[in-house]
Amino acid sequence: MRSTPAFAGLALALLSYAFPSLARESPRSHVEGVASAIEQNYFDERRAKQISTGLRGAAAKGEFDKLTDKRELASALTIKLEPFDRHFRVGWTDAPREQPAADSPVISPAQSQAKHRRGNYGVRRAEVLSGNIGYIDLRGFAPFEFGVAGQPERQAIEAALQLLAGTDALIIDLRDNGGGAPQMVGYLSSAFVKKDADIFNTFHGRDRTMSEAPLDWYPQPRLDTPLFVLTSARTASAAEAFAYTLQSAKRATVVGETSMGAANPGGEVDAGHGFSVFVSFATPINPITKANWEGRGVTPDVAAEPAAALVTARRLALEAVLAKGLSPELATDTRWALDALRAEAGAWPQVPADDYAGAYGMMAVDTDQGRLVLQQGRRPVRTLLPLGGDNFAVLENASQRVVFQRNAKGLVEALELRHSDGDVKRHRRGE
CATH class of the missing domain: 2.40.128.50 (Lipocalin)
Known part of the structure; x- marks a missing residue:
């Protein structure tokens, strides 16, 4: 039977009565969902109230009314929220979402095991460069659990460190690293400092604190190996924590450009109707600086354009190795590597x-x-x-x-x- 306009209108009214969310769904209702998620979960309750109140006020003024495309609304809300915390990120999907663990104070964005595996658990490349300089291209800090044997995430970074154990200096490239898990930050940092060194961030949330110090320390730390960390404006979150921690401890030289400035870790919170918002559950405090890098980023010790950062770090590493002293034969090899690097990076003169x-x-x-x-x-x-x-x-x-x-x-x-x-x-x- 063909429905008449009157019948269709009656059916819609009945559906709206039975399912009130159908009638209420609008850009303003979606903003309310995001605001509530922030108000209930953001680590600083006072600021959470201020941010959510401001978001509701903007919605009441009609700032988002024209954004009927939910993806565009999510993008607009992200732009609106980013000045308050660089981790704020609103998303929308019509697919079911995985929910983060409710009892975890610091949670990385949910990622499948298959995605971690296909990315080799963040270790993109590990090799020995000329002059016996080790290089690790690290694209993420993969999550793992301490005290559990055989985890591929931990084995991957350990394999990279073992491969480069005989190098005279080490470069860790975080220019394309958007962050990850604090466990890996602590564990990798422990590969370069004395055991139980008091250098690790403490995360402060609404109802608990958590240290980034590892429960298991890397068994053969390299305490005197010159260490260089590369950063860019893409370097964020856990990657910044690694650079900031070792820079503050005067254990690494940071080379590149100022990082993103996203210090406060957290996780995705369901905001209803397919929307989610990444909310910071805690904020880090470094025991040396008594501060963190939120909104400012990690300032490099040696500024360099991202494309030139690796060459700059290689030069610094070779110079540092020569300054430490080597046998005549090894010193010659290192000097030759340095000369070749300078020649490659410089303007090539015309030769007859x-x-x-x-x-x-x-x-x-x-x-x-x-x-x-x-x-x-x-x-x-x-x-x-x-x-x-x-x-x-x-x-x-x-x-x-x-x-x-x-x-x-x-x-x-x-x-x-x-x-x-x-x-x-x-x-x-x-x-």
Whole structure:
């Protein structure tokens, strides 16, 4: 039977009577849901009242009435709330949401185990750079539980640290790290300080406090290894906690740009009708600074554009290693790595390619896009970086150098392939 307009109107009225939320749902009702979530859960009750009252007042003035698209409303509310706390974030979805544990004072955003696994638990890359500098590209602080054996999140960071255990300095790259779990912050920090060092943040919530100090400490901390932490405006939350903690303890040099300034951890709270709001449940206090980085960010010790931060940190690391003192052979290798890095980062001067191009026994020198390259059979091509005069570093292997030899007439007659361990091979230029 076809319904008439009158029947449809009656049906809607009956539905509204049976399910009042259908009648009440509007941008203002959604704002009320967000405001209530903040008022009931934000760590500072006084500020929670102020923020929620201000949000309700804006809604009463009609500030959000035109935002009937729920995604646009969520974005507008995020922009409205961010000045009060950098962690505030409103979302909307028509899919069921996972709810955070009700009894947890500090909760990271819910993420599935599969997502953590596919991201290798935050460890994007771990490698040894030239000059024996360790490098970890860490994209997140994965959650784990202390006292539970075999957790892949903990094993991943331990594997990275073990891989780099023999390096002379270490760089931890947090430029693309948006945060994560405080357990991992404490555990990774403990890999660089004395056991039981009083350096860790204490989180203060409405009804409890919690320390970021790990329950299990890393068993072989590296107390004297030069440590550098890279930051950018993307670095946030737990990543900032790691940088701030070790910087405040004077255990790490922070390189890059000022971080986001999101200090207060929390979790997502259901605000009704598919809306949620990330609410800070606590605020950290550092035992050294008696403060935190909320709204200000972590200020780097050495400022650098994000794209240049790694090169800057590598230079600082090599200089720090040389300053500590090395055996002559190792010092040579480190200096060569530093020279190659400076040559790579600097403006490449034009070199008289015709002076050098040609065959040298089993090797050949040619040009590629204006750069000198060294070829040896089917081996990978090596790029030569000008160091001044007839001396060149090897881009792909800083432990090697190429030095061209000239005869009495000033013409190049040979090349020497030198290694930082003292080995030298000489190849005469073909006629």
